[in-house]
Amino acid sequence: MIPDPTAFRQAAHEALDDPRLKVALGRLKTHFVQKRADAFERYGDFAALRDAGATIRDCALSNLDTLLEKFERNVTARGGHVHWARDAGEARQIVLDILRSADAKTVTKGKSMVTEEIGLNGFLEKNGIRPVETDLGEYIIQLRHEPPSHIIAPAFHLNKEDVAQTFRSAHTELPPERALDERSALVAEARVMLRRQFEAADAGITGANFLAAAEGAAVIVTNEGNGDLTRLLPRTHIVVTGLEKIVADMDDVSVLLRLLTRSATGQDITSYVSVVSGPGDAQDGPKNFHVVLLDNGRTALLGGETGEVLRCIRCAACLNHCPIYNSIGGHAYGATYPGPIGAALNPGLLGLAQAHHHPNASTFCGRCAEVCPVKIPLPSIMRYWREKEFEAHMAPKAMVFGLSLWAFAARHPALYRLGARVLARVLRVIGGRKRAIHSLPVLRGWFVARDFPAPQGKTFQEMWRAR
Amino acid sequence: MSARDDILRTIRARKAPALPRPARYRRVLDDDLAERFATRARAADATVEVLESMADVSGAVAGLLRARNMAACIHLPPGSAVAGLDWGQVRVLQTPPGPEDVAVALAPLGIGETGTLVFPAGEAAPASWHFRPGFEIAVLRVSDIVPDLETALSSLRMQWPHTINLVTGPSRTADIEQTLELGAHGPKALAVLLVRV
Numbered sequence: 001m002i003p004d005p006t007a008f009r010q011a012a013h014e015a016l017d018d019p020r021l022k023v024a025l026g027r028l029k030t031h032f033v034q035k036r037a038d039a040f041e042r043y044g045d046f047a048a049l050r051d052a053g054a055t056i057r058d059c060a061l062s063n064l065d066t067l068l069e070k071f072e073r074n075v076t077a078r079g080g081h082v083h084w085a086r087d088a089g090e091a092r093q094i095v096l097d098i099l100r101s102a103d104a105k106t107v108t109k110g111k112s113m114v115t116e117e118i119g120l121n122g123f124l125e126k127n128g129i130r131p132v133e134t135d136l137g138e139y140i141i142q143l144r145h146e147p148p149s150h151i152i153a154p155a156f157h158l159n160k161e162d163v164a165q166t167f168r169s170a171h172t173e174l175p176p177e178r179a180l181d182e183r184s185a186l187v188a189e190a191r192v193m194l195r196r197q198f199e200a201a202d203a204g205i206t207g208a209n210f211l212a213a214a215e216g217a218a219v220i221v222t223n224e225g226n227g228d229l230t231r232l233l234p235r236t237h238i239v240v241t242g243l244e245k246i247v248a249d250m251d252d253v254s255v256l257l258r259l260l261t262r263s264a265t266g267q268d269i270t271s272y273v274s275v276v277s278g279p280g281d282a283q284d285g286p287k288n289f290h291v292v293l294l295d296n297g298r299t300a301l302l303g304g305e306t307g308e309v310l311r312c313i314r315c316a317a318c319l320n321h322c323p324i325y326n327s328i329g330g331h332a333y334g335a336t337y338p339g340p341i342g343a344a345l346n347p348g349l350l351g352l353a354q355a356h357h358h359p360n361a362s363t364f365c366g367r368c369a370e371v372c373p374v375k376i377p378l379p380s381i382m383r384y385w386r387e388k389e390f391e392a393h394m395a396p397k398a399m400v401f402g403l404s405l406w407a408f409a410a411r412h413p414a415l416y417r418l419g420a421r422v423l424a425r426v427l428r429v430i431g432g433r434k435r436a437i438h439s440l441p442v443l444r445g446w447f448v449a450r451d452f453p454a455p456q457g458k459t460f461q462e463m464w465r466a467r
Numbered sequence: 468m469s470a471r472d473d474i475l476r477t478i479r480a481r482k483a484p485a486l487p488r489p490a491r492y493r494r495v496l497d498d499d500l501a502e503r504f505a506t507r508a509r510a511a512d513a514t515v516e517v518l519e520s521m522a523d524v525s526g527a528v529a530g531l532l533r534a535r536n537m538a539a540c541i542h543l544p545p546g547s548a549v550a551g552l553d554w555g556q557v558r559v560l561q562t563p564p565g566p567e568d569v570a571v572a573l574a575p576l577g578i579g580e581t582g583t584l585v586f587p588a589g590e591a592a593p594a595s596w597h598f599r600p601g602f603e604i605a606v607l608r609v610s611d612i613v614p615d616l617e618t619a620l621s622s623l624r625m626q627w628p629h630t631i632n633l634v635t636g637p638s639r640t641a642d643i644e645q646t647l648e649l650g651a652h653g654p655k656a657l658a659v660l661l662v663r664v
Contacts, residue, residue, distance in 0.1 A: 024644075027645045028645075030646075031645035031646075056492075058483075061482065062486040063485045065479050066485070068478075078629070084556045086473060086474060090470055116584050136640045136642040136643070140643075153641070154642070155642055156642075158560050158643075159644055183646060184648055187650065191650065192566070194652065195566050198652075223641075224596045224639070224640050224652045225597075225651065228595070228632065229598050229599075229653075232630070250617075250620045251491060251620075253618045267511075268582075268635075269581040271636050271639055272598075272634060273632075273633040273651070274630060274632050275633075276630050276631075277628075280588070280630065282627060283590050284593035284595050284596075285593075285629060295477075300478040303480040303483055304481070307483075381616070412572040453594045454540075
């Protein structure tokens with residue numbers, strides 16, 4: 001499967017017809033939505049915490065240049081190296097150069113959406129370096145050659161039988177008759193197989209959930225401990241992250257962390273949070289420490305109409321609460337970031353020509369904005385992109401035609417009144433005794449799963465005049 | 468122009484005027500810190516046992532191992548803060564623990580808000596030892612429990628380590644069918660020995 005955001009409409013239709021995906025999507029509500037609600041209920045102070053989080057992010061973005069320079073100074077002072085990448089290609093080349101100078105053949109990887117964004121794995125493979133994903137979900141989809149379908153639960157679309165089959169075809173050195181019926185057996189097998197990779201790896205690559213400028217620290221949040229084994233066992237640790245992840249200091253990180261883990265998995269805190277600030281010591285940890293700061297279109301959004309997307313801390317709460325994402329999952333988007341955050345971010349990062357479908361994948365119900373821990377006005381940003389799409393003549397022709405027809409009528413009140421009256425009468429006749437319309441020669445897609453109630457009585461304008 | 472200068476130039480041209488640092492968010496927890504620590508750690512699938520003094524640690528460790536049918540053998544890094552205890556019948560190895568082994572570590576700080584152990588890395592406290600073993604046993608003095616992460620980090624500021632590991636419960640994953648399984652890559656179990664004095 002080659003991800004292609006321009007094929008969104010077709011891919012969404014196919015996803016809707018996938019009964020296995022429907023089962024997996026059904027788990028979002030109980031496993032993410034409910035747990036998040038419970039966690040903030042327990043905390044009891046969501047509104048104030050969220051205000052603080054949004055303010056911290058805005059303040060950081062308004063000081064982005066000085067914070068990044070401070071971060072660079074502090075990392076360098078502790079013996080680490082900071083690299084700047086304007087785009088995906090520069091970032092990939094920086095990572096490759098570091099790995100080549102470390103003579104690395106195998107690299108373990110912690111979960112990182114930014115390395116998905118820059119297509120790092122394929123690039124490393126082409127250059128003779130073997131990347132091994134170590135987050136269980138990422139490992140599974142790497143073996144299956146699939147992209148992640150969710151920001152924090154990359155393999156949620158699969159069931160345990162899929163995973164068992166994947167492990168059987170990948171781990172051919174293990175006895176074929178072994179039992180893999182239980183989830184615990186699958187986890188245990190991954191533990192054994194990946195521990196060998198951690199021990200053998202020449203370098204480890206992780207993302208960062210936050211960067212703290214004052215401490216020169218990258219903060220890595222995991223539940224499995226794979227990010228830490230990725231950092232600590234090989235000789236070289238490379239952090240690849242978006243430059244907008246920076247905040248002033250660890251106090252700010254502490255506030256955002258409370259929001260992140262509760263919003264993401266409903267945990268007060270994840271099993272592991274690691275604050276890493278340079279190479280290790282003589283006994284333990286990496287000898288070399290690098291941070292690659294990726295721009296890739298982010299700074300171009302600063303100060304613009306969609307600049308608030310840069311507050312995002314990638315918790316995925318907007319995905320879990322979105323009726324569209326809950327119907328089609330993540331693969332249909334054909335982009336690294338699916339769901340409402342993708343719909344708000346992708347046109348900015350990928351360009352409108354690539355991602356103009358995504359902002360239309362919303363009912364504007366507003367749940368994404370309600371749950372966003374840093375108060376990103378996601379529907380307003382999607383509306384902005386829809387306007388840009390219309391201006392750029394990218395909107396579907398039928399929609400433009402329909403809208404211009406309506407606009408013409410709306411500017412001619414007599415015509416509008418007449419049209420509404422005729423249309424209401426015609427629809428009533430079509431509706432017949434059941435007072436429901438099953439299909440029309442136009443808007444066929446609308447009738448696939450539902451009927452349209454036939455209008456009854458007079459039009460609103462007629463009733464208004466009669467009062 | 469270098470990528471660095473180019474990026475910084477774009478930021479300066481586009482960003483909003485610098486906002487002043489916001490007032491610090493702080494929520495005061497007035498309940499019993501040790502009680503709260505134990506409740507939150509247990510909620511994160513750790514076991515918590517309260518001991519009267521450090522002299523009780525080796526007996527408690529031996530008891531934990533017996534209860535799990537494990538050999539009376541632990542791994543302690545050279546120079547460990549608990550190396551000086553009388554380990555009695557418990558065999559002590561100084562090699563890095565494997566994925567089925569047991570490691571014991573002193574946590575110099577605990578966080579009451581979340582039941583979190585704070586492990587600053589050092590030569591006698593290797594960071595990787597919190598992830599290598601199958602079972603980690605952490606020793607924490609009640610007097611070292613602080614209210615929140617901010618307080619814990621501020622006490623490390625004078626000697627900031629290369630790695631600070633915050634550990635709350637054992638390793639876990641829900642990547643298969645969104646269902647929780649313990650023991651993904653790090654320890655399958657975590658026991659906290661809370662020492663009163």
